Amino acid sequence: MAKTATYSLISSQTTSGSSTTVITFSSIPQTFTDLVLVVNGTAVSGGPDLKYTFNSDTGSNYARIAFYGTGSAAFVARDINQTGTNTGYLGTSNTTNILNVPDYSNTTTYKNIVARINAAIYLGTWRSTAAISSITLTIVSSSYASGCTFKLYGIEAYK
Amino acid sequence: MALQLFKIATVTVGSAGASTIDFTSIPQGYTDLMLAYSVRVNRSGTTFTQLGMRVNGASTNYSTTTLSGNGSTVTSSSNITGYFGYESSSMNSTNSTGNTFSSGQIYIPNYTSSNNKSALIDFVAEQNATAANAILSVALWSNTAAITSIALNEPNNNSNFDQYTTATLYGIL
Numbered sequence: 444m445a446k447t448a449t450y451s452l453i454s455s456q457t458t459s460g461s462s463t464t465v466i467t468f469s470s471i472p473q474t475f476t477d478l479v480l481v482v483n484g485t486a487v488s489g490g491p492d493l494k495y496t497f498n499s500d501t502g503s504n505y506a507r508i509a510f511y512g513t514g515s516a517a518f519v520a521r522d523i524n525q526t527g528t529n530t531g532y533l534g535t536s537n538t539t540n541i542l543n544v545p546d547y548s549n550t551t552t553y554k555n556i557v558a559r560i561n562a563a564i565y566l567g568t569w570r571s572t573a574a575i576s577s578i579t580l581t582i583v584s585s586s587y588a589s590g591c592t593f594k595l596y597g598i599e600a601y602k
Numbered sequence: 603m604a605l606q607l608f609k610i611a612t613v614t615v616g617s618a619g620a621s622t623i624d625f626t627s628i629p630q631g632y633t634d635l636m637l638a639y640s641v642r643v644n645r646s647g648t649t650f651t652q653l654g655m656r657v658n659g660a661s662t663n664y665s666t667t668t669l670s671g672n673g674s675t676v677t678s679s680s681n682i683t684g685y686f687g688y689e690s691s692s693m694n695s696t697n698s699t700g701n702t703f704s705s706g707q708i709y710i711p712n713y714t715s716s717n718n719k720s721a722l723i724d725f726v727a728e729q730n731a732t733a734a735n736a737i738l739s740v741a742l743w744s745n746t747a748a749i750t751s752i753a754l755n756e757p758n759n760n761s762n763f764d765q766y767t768t769a770t771l772y773g774i775l
Contacts, residue, residue, distance in 0.1 A: 483712050512678025
């Protein structure tokens with residue numbers, strides 16, 4: 444049997460103007476092993492969190508732990524029973540977020556998100572055994588600046 | 603579906619060592635860059651030392667914020683230096699356990715854009731001895747030029763990279 448491996452761009456979006464507050468990736472193919480979401484850009488103001496929800500679930504089914512450094516001190520933060528997982532961040536200078544969602548299409552386990560942002564690592568959990576078919580990124584108390592890019596990749600394991 | 607992670611180039615240091623590792627004429631047809639490396643240098647009298655990285659030969663407009671741990675202490679720092687992510691690395695050096703190399707990965711999205719360039723840098727240096735480092739960093743190059751070259755070196759003492767040091771540059775669509 445031929446071996447295959449892919450790291451494929453599923454979909455990408457780029458903001459125009461400065462009023463966008465929600466980005467959604469829907470109808471995510473279920474043919475990959477893991478998902479990787481790369482976000483790059485700035486917020487219009489402040490240093491807002493990016494809140495992720497899956498499959499339009501806005502119930503209190505999310506948790507997060509964050510480990511981060513500010514440049515002068517190190518912190519850890521913990522949230523449970525949230526209506527989204529705040530595992531993202533955009534500043535007013537160019538910011539990069541890389542989220543990994545392993546085994547997103549399984550229907551047996553809850554889903555985890557591992558995110559690298561600035562000098563931080565976040566782990567989020569969505570308490571649902573459903574396969575992830577959509578991802579929504581909501582910027583909290585701000586908006587996406589023009590030119591923010593959002594790229595969703597699928598990784599298929601080498602067979 | 604087509605593979606969209608491409609190896610642009612790999613450098614493997616030979617027995618003579620190397621003072622620099624250079625990626626030049628980087629193709630501009632990708633969206634993001636990822637640099638993965640396994641490094642060791644021959645700086646005498648040290649267990650770990652910093653990795654220097656410059657893009658497009660620039661020596662200014664870099665800043666870094668770092669979160670690091672050494673097994674007993676966690677610290678965070680900010681720096682403005684002449685290197686991309688200067689404090690975000692900790693290369694195994696002469697006094698570290700033999701044959702141990704540190705590993706790192708740098709992800710630079712939108713490297714051809716006309717925006718300033720940010721990067722996420724992850725670095726680990728383990729030697730199965732008392733000292734070790736795990737580092738998470740963000741680095742910013744405040745320059746709107748597209749990145750066309752990346753150069754690595756050991757800037758504190760201009761030591762050589764040891765044999766078997768490797769660095770691979772990937773382009774991502």
